[in-house]
Amino acid sequence: MSDELDLHLDDLGPADAKSEYAEQQFWAGDLTVLAEHHTTPHGSHSYVVAHDGSVTWGVPGEPQVAAIKVARNLSLNTFTFEFAYHATVSFAQNWLIERGCPPEKIAQAGGDLMKPADDLTVRIEQQIRESGTRYEVLDSQTSDYDPCETWTLARDSSAAQAPIRVFLEEGDFAAHTYTLREGAFADTDAAQNWLDERSSLLPQPPEHRGEATALRTRAALTRSAATSAIPKAGLDIHSPPAGPVQRPNPGRSI
Incomplete structure (x- = not known):
């Protein structure tokens, strides 16, 4: 797992087999954090959008943006781990918002992005x-x-x-x-x-x-x-002009 990503899992164990597998998958990734929100420095939830550079060398065309949600049970010293890959950051953010992340906390993506x-x-x-x-x-x-x-x-x-x-x-x-x-x-x-x-x-x-x-x-x-x-140019209400009145051209409406 990239040094730039810290999900605060020290001294915690996976709550189920699915979470254990998900965490192991990410140890093999090359992750760069683009946006993240943690409820507190060591609180109950973490929401992360990250770019996985290792996907570039895998199957062509695969999505490279990972959305990660971690929920911790500090009383039991366990965690659950969910993730999904998306083609764009906005779809990854949507995935996290639907799983409880406050929208304003994950809306801005940093890093050296376009x-x-x-x-x-x-x-x-x-x-x-x-x-x-x-x-x-x-x-x-x-x-x-x-x-x-x-x-x-x-x-x-x-x-x-x-x-x-x-x-x-x-x-x-x-x-x-x-x-x-x-x-x-x-x-x-x-x-x-x-x-x-x-x-x-x-x-x-x-x-x-x-x-x-x-x-x-x-x-x-x-x-x-x-x-x-x-105002109509040259128009005098007391003395009408001898010639025809030239009205301004209003232009063409689109």
Whole structure:
């Protein structure tokens, strides 16, 4: 186990065979902590998001982000140990939040990670992190070379249309940033075909298209109101001009 990860298990033994096996698995890993929360320095629970560098040398495409939960029974000197691997940090954080970790304690990931490239990436990550059991993960793929990307294929239980979602994270080594986008598909075959071919843009979820339309409508109304407030140039209420009135051009609404 990496020196950077301390789960405070000294003098404690596994409470069951599953916990014993889970702990042994992590002794073989190359873990770097990305986010963690401990109830107290030696309290009852620990929640950790870590990158497992050893996965890079294993089966190609396997997820590399580990979510770990440890619960200690200090009166019995035992612990239980759970873990799951995910393609992205936000899905690992969601797994821990669903198992009792306060969201605000695990939301920020540190280390020398790539940073979100834009606000949409931040919003989709928050959406995943706080989604509860909304998404059923069906498959994932991780590539840390060329292309530098991960994708997670999930079923959205709250979607009235296009319930199969693809969350595509793409990294930019030069800028040390990444983007995360969500695509919507009618079924898993359509999603897999898109992932294999990449011959079109990632289709937006229907609810996102509605949000975009609402934003454009509000922007158009704002511009229209601003234009109406502009005084009519050369207009004199006492002496009408001899020629036609030239009205300001309000511009084209999008």
